[in-house]
Amino acid sequence: MTLKFGLLGCGRIGQVHARSIKALDGATVVAVADALPEAANALAEATGAEVRGVDAILAASDIDAVVIGTPTDSHFDQILGAAKAGKAIFCEKPVDMSVDNIRACVDVVEKAGVTFLTGFNRRFDPNFASLRARIRDGAIGAVELVTITSRDPAPPPVSYIARSGGLFRDMMIHDFDMARFLMGEEFVRLHAVGAALVDPAIGEAGDVDTAAVILTTASGRICQISNSRRAAYGYDQRIEVHGALGMLRAENQLETTVELATDAGFRRDPAQHFFLQRYEAAYLAEMRAFVEAVTSGTQADPGLMDGLQAQILADAATHSRETGLPVDLPAA
């Protein structure tokens, strides 16, 4: 059986997912849609798919699953439409900027009984996935302290930041999901700090570019997250988990394994700079997991509830940073 896909959104991330589908056995792109005709045409040509409208894709009988890679404010309608049409849904993060909207989606998706995967691609990174598997296998005993470091090579344009929902919703949301993924216990309280240290214009736009958050669980376990919009040495993505029996950490992926030794010392390459390169294997594994979930009729992981929980944490961190006070987290 071949899973037949309709792609909503043919931008950078849509192209990534199209490439993954093409590389997988048992999956094919049937149709693509985009508000920009030239984007849709280009991806159609590259994949051998047809260009259709979003509604046509949702209504099509020859399409089993949709990938939602459109702008965030289109997600809500497309999720509801796809769920009602009984199509499996692969939705990019964030699911929606409004927690209420996501809750509404949860109802509809659950009723429809369709497979839903929220695109937290980092869970599928081979390094992070391996680290988490070893936690589950007991390699370090009970988890006590999770430390997540996430730094972008350079900030996006301030115009993007201004409409991004802010660092906690736009960037740290990945780390909130990772924190939940690793901790295995929900967080009950959170305290966030942040400032615009990289670029004052980011501060003027109402956002921060450097931030740190402490989260705690009911049993007292702790997670530290720090973010920066700038890292001269590449895309800095590290995880460290400390437990009763030891520590697991995942280091950066450097551009090569080459080391140069001179009178200045021993120098290795910068970290891979570009997120599509850094997470290339993750994007492919993510799509494979989705295809397998749909094909086997099981729920996908991370699902819609994970998208909801991460958004709740991002909202709380935004609020905590603004008020300077910790926030007690609501149950999902």
Add this chain to the structure above:
Amino acid sequence: MTLKFGLLGCGRIGQVHARSIKALDGATVVAVADALPEAANALAEATGAEVRGVDAILAASDIDAVVIGTPTDSHFDQILGAAKAGKAIFCEKPVDMSVDNIRACVDVVEKAGVTFLTGFNRRFDPNFASLRARIRDGAIGAVELVTITSRDPAPPPVSYIARSGGLFRDMMIHDFDMARFLMGEEFVRLHAVGAALVDPAIGEAGDVDTAAVILTTASGRICQISNSRRAAYGYDQRIEVHGALGMLRAENQLETTVELATDAGFRRDPAQHFFLQRYEAAYLAEMRAFVEAVTSGTQADPGLMDGLQAQILADAATHSRETGLPVDLPAA
């Protein structure tokens, strides 16, 4: 000229300092004192010094400087006595459990004009000192985010913990000093969390064994500190500083440089377990710095104000952890 020392306290740390003095040119131990006669006798024999009482040492005309390595509750009287006697003072941390007492010492020591060094030995670790020197040399531009990880191999006895003043005053105080040392700007606000995850008996004794703190400066810079009383892989002492131009980090010192590769992978040694081994070079450098400061008539660094500031942070963290709320820090 040879600097003539009187040692107050002949326990483990007193012995360390005696060894450092012996190894340095231009310094000698003239007399030692301890409440336990056998401890005093043993160190006297090892150093070739006399055993005297504390008061005799403070009054002695053949002694230029004292090392205060007695229990913390003796520090206050000994500092005042030594300052009034015009002796240079090397005092172990914490200076005193009471911020008010330390403030009182500041007055007396300043009036006396004697050299005072607070024994934050980690500043003198060659790795950390080098890291900080590179910050000052501009290697990473303006500091934005400091991350300090400090984990002991195993918790001390609960009986010790019960009278230790708690993790923030007993253990994290080193990290508070390191944070100030690295950041170069005073902190204005702090939020601490913690729990007894290693041993419930520590919780029953009113303390935590796992903790994390976020500190911020007036300009928005951030410091994260995390502590655990247990680390299976040795004495975990790491620093990471992120700045405008890059990152500096100091890794653990492992027992050897040997790596074993088998079908289980590539394995290096645990971190050096014992703090006296890990900080052996630091203790010697610390004493050398003190001798140089006294000999040249300059102030020592870290001084008494650094001892005060660290204690203020430790008190604030203790309070924050208990109340669950951030604390605005008073000026020193």
Add this chain to the structure above:
Amino acid sequence: MTLKFGLLGCGRIGQVHARSIKALDGATVVAVADALPEAANALAEATGAEVRGVDAILAASDIDAVVIGTPTDSHFDQILGAAKAGKAIFCEKPVDMSVDNIRACVDVVEKAGVTFLTGFNRRFDPNFASLRARIRDGAIGAVELVTITSRDPAPPPVSYIARSGGLFRDMMIHDFDMARFLMGEEFVRLHAVGAALVDPAIGEAGDVDTAAVILTTASGRICQISNSRRAAYGYDQRIEVHGALGMLRAENQLETTVELATDAGFRRDPAQHFFLQRYEAAYLAEMRAFVEAVTSGTQADPGLMDGLQAQILADAATHSRETGLPVDLPAA
């Protein structure tokens, strides 16, 4: 323009190259051939190509280039046939077990003027390619000493070894090519030693499983190569080049970036075990280079002369090991 390929040989390596061609823009597999019909059929289905006979492929007007991935003793005839038919040739290593045969191919291929690439895939490994580019850029000044370590996870069956031409021709030939690639000056003398330390049956089959070679150039530069047929920790592929200004080295690619710290120390993953995984990126880059060379009408690198030189070195090492004496190398 699309380069149209005929694949001779549909075994493991033929499948790798088929996958690479499929992944590249501007290249397509038109036909495949294999002595085993089921192998040919399977690869035809996977690529959408036709099954044809070798002669039909060589004679076909709709085929521009052939990939020769058949058993080594078929290479000679297929190279001559393809060259005479004016087809570009991508030939797996070793080109032929007989240096005389390779010399005969050189004549024919040069006369035909077709592009020829010898499949020394390791030159295209991103790490090794980067290391070599830095040598050329002067990062370490003049090269003085090259050290190549190459160890397989486990020996092949003795039945394979018995007809393999021996370790120097079957395994170390890659390292001979790498040595030439890195050194940039031909070798003039060689001394080889070896023994069957891994498995006595390999010795009984007339071969060695552990070997070391020293090569020197006319100007006195030195290369050390060591091989083992067994490495418990994975596929061990390292290079180190020492020059006037410093050293470059390429380390192994480990399975993940994860490190586990326990009371046993700090443990990273084994090296990637399987050569197809380890050199996945290299195989793709190699095919890309071939397509670009053919398309632009330039010579490919490594070419047929590189295949010849490596075979000369492998023969000399085999002889040196047998006689226990160094061998002066003939000019190519």
Add this chain to the structure above:
Amino acid sequence: MTLKFGLLGCGRIGQVHARSIKALDGATVVAVADALPEAANALAEATGAEVRGVDAILAASDIDAVVIGTPTDSHFDQILGAAKAGKAIFCEKPVDMSVDNIRACVDVVEKAGVTFLTGFNRRFDPNFASLRARIRDGAIGAVELVTITSRDPAPPPVSYIARSGGLFRDMMIHDFDMARFLMGEEFVRLHAVGAALVDPAIGEAGDVDTAAVILTTASGRICQISNSRRAAYGYDQRIEVHGALGMLRAENQLETTVELATDAGFRRDPAQHFFLQRYEAAYLAEMRAFVEAVTSGTQADPGLMDGLQAQILADAATHSRETGLPVDLPAA
């Protein structure tokens, strides 16, 4: 009981050993001798010892052991004199430039029954000693291939090289001893190559500055050694041992554990440059081992036979390099 030392030779290495003796319990320097009165006086003052002549030290009833740190051509007479006087002997490497002379010493020392330690300090380096202990403990099974890399930061003056006996006797002799130490089986054949690549003046003085040697044992085990008189990145001292179950390697000791990450990548410090710094711990452990051997009346390790064997290998390598041919090694 305190072991009473006479020091013959008060140069750089004599001072190192004096410092070690001073730092050890149960050992003291009674007298020192040097052809230069000011050198003897300085070390006498630093240690609290007397200045005496060599003969007076050898004849002294208040001296138990001598450290021979004089120029190599004085060793022979001093060894014979000390042995006949019944004194334990700590002799710097090389024992003597003449294998026959060393053989003569063996006879005399064995007859005298005195403890003799040959100063191959690297065996006592904590890293190398630990690596070897793990081999003995079976961590990697049977040893198959030993690789030793040894590079000095910069060549000594050509005037020194001219009277040094050549690179194999002056520098690689340490590595020959290390090879024997690690392999645990004597070598039977050796092939050496070398050239003056660092400085042509070294070649004009009849020596090489870059060299590689392959050694084999009767059972076919292999050792590769490479040396260079220049390494821009510090004192490069590495060992790698490959065995049936895996690999052990000892990496360089860097100046600090600090890493700097910038847009140029991740940079660690150079290797420790100065051999006295790099082997500080080894020198102390070496003297401790000697004191313990003398005190307990056991033989020291490495003994005089180890000095002999290393010299035989160095002679053979010198000869092999000159003739271009392998050398079969005589039994000791």
